[in-house]
Amino acid sequence: MTRTGPAAAAARTADAFARLHGARPDGVWSAPGRVNLIGEHTDYNDGFALPMALPQATRVAARRRDDGLLRLYSAQSGEDRTTELRVTDLVPGAVPGWARYPAGTVWALAGAGHQVGGADLYVDSDVPAGAGLSSSAALECAVAVAYDDLYGLGLPGPELARTAQRAENAFAGVPCGVMDQMASVCCTEGAALHLDSRSLEHRQVPFGLDPHGLVLLVVDTRVRHDLADGAYAALRAGCERAAGLLGLPALRDLAPGELGAALDRLPAELAPLVRHVVTENARVTEAVRLLAAGDTPALGPLLTAGHASLREDYRVSCAETDLAVDTAVAAGALGARMTGGGFGGSVIALVPAARADGVRGAVTEAFRRAGHRAPAVLRAVPSAGAARIA
Known part of the structure; x- marks a missing residue:
């Protein structure tokens, strides 16, 4: 019988990581895409929004590295190769394509003064890319929560969301607001997120x-x-x-x-x-x-x-x-x-x-x-x- 559900998806992602790297990951982290019920193009105007998270998510199987290398592989990229970068060399504009989102997240964490280093990351996702469902935010946020655990940062959700937004703004070159990342990190099951984009105050509204x-x-x-x-x-x-x-x-x-x-x-x-x-x-x-x-x-x-x-x-x-x-x-x-x-x-x-x-x-x-x-x-x-x- 085919395994279904988040646990099965996590297991498949971990298995794929092991086949690629010859060892099990330290863990698997997930961040969802989102739809916004109402409140479009308000977040970068410090306004209000009401998004909700989707079941569709991006999963990142990750293993910490101590040599400063960031190795990235995506099951959806169409590239049968691993992108290898050095964390200390990350600068905006230097990483093309899909890899700029996870690389930018690591860059943003380091730029905020957090002591982070390398990792092997295997990315798998069922959030449709380019469909307006925040596939990029899901990728950034999955990497952010993975690094938060791998390096014991203990960052609150809104700070992780701001970090992911900075990755998209300053590293990937998309001047988005923070709503997508806040939804991906902070939504809860059965609710929409009433977000104040200025203060990042938020509350769950049963939906x-x-x-x-x-x-x-x-x-x-x-x-x-x-x-x-x-x-x-x-x-x-x-x-x-x-x-x-x-x-x-x-x-x-x-x-x-x-x-x-x-x-x-x-x-x-x-x-x-x-x-x-x-x-x-x-x-x-x-x-x-x-x-x-x-x-x-x-x-x-x-x-x-x-x-x-x-x-x-x-x-x-x-x-x-x-x-x-x-x-x-x-x-x-x-x-x-x-x-x-x-x-x-x-x-x-x-x-x-x-x-x-x-x-x-x-x-x-x-x-x-x-x-x-x-x-x-x-x-x-x-x-x-x-x-x-x-």
Whole structure:
């Protein structure tokens, strides 16, 4: 019988490490991907978000080394070789491809003054890369928690998340906020994470789907995006410029009631960015209120409103994500929106369980008729954050 579940995945990863290196790893660590229920492009504006962790995760089997070498192997890289680096030689821009994420995490730990050295790392993942589900954050966070244990650092979750974010910002060159890494490290099973991106204060908000007869579907449009290509950086720069023009530390500090007057003071190209951030923060607050009141179905219209804002104001949607949202809602979803940085990636849809197959089929057929690649549709379950699993 085929082994399934996290324990079986950990065992397979450990076995693969042993075949590659001829010895067992010191342990296996895991960090999940995430979907963001609401609160997109708010984290780098010091705002609020409501992500949840996915069952899909990145696993790292690791063994500490005392010679300062960092040896990296990924089952998904398509490269049948180990990347070998020296920890003391790690500098931003020097490591290409997927390896820049784990290497950057080690670099960030060392740069923060932690006494870390080398390791053998074997990476295996079922988080789809480029799908807007934070595959890079999952990799960074899995390495961070592995190193935390291997070197006895004892770092709290938010500090591990900040370290992983620094790896992505300064080493990999992606100016992301901290939401992805906080979700990967700090989420708990059965809950969404209400995150204040400025203070890193966070709390678990119960997110029960089964009691309401609901499922959350994730539609991977298979349109791949690379947030290091400059478009993401341009959006962040626009938000920072707008905050400066308004005399604010960040757009998080603009209250909804002040939005109209603020927009009148901004250049036309910046006003839509500000409108999205302010209204999206308000949607997060409303979503948390609804979940606290046990009114999970009422999240649906908030999701759809968030997508409209991302499409019309932030302009990070695309034909495939728009088609997935419109088709899912027409087929019976209570609401849907793109999730992640945009320019492709995935859509989430809150769907009555009885209509889930119909929504899945309708979206697949709509993609076929439009000549798009067939999407992948999976069910999202609020899952636990990063941890040692073997």
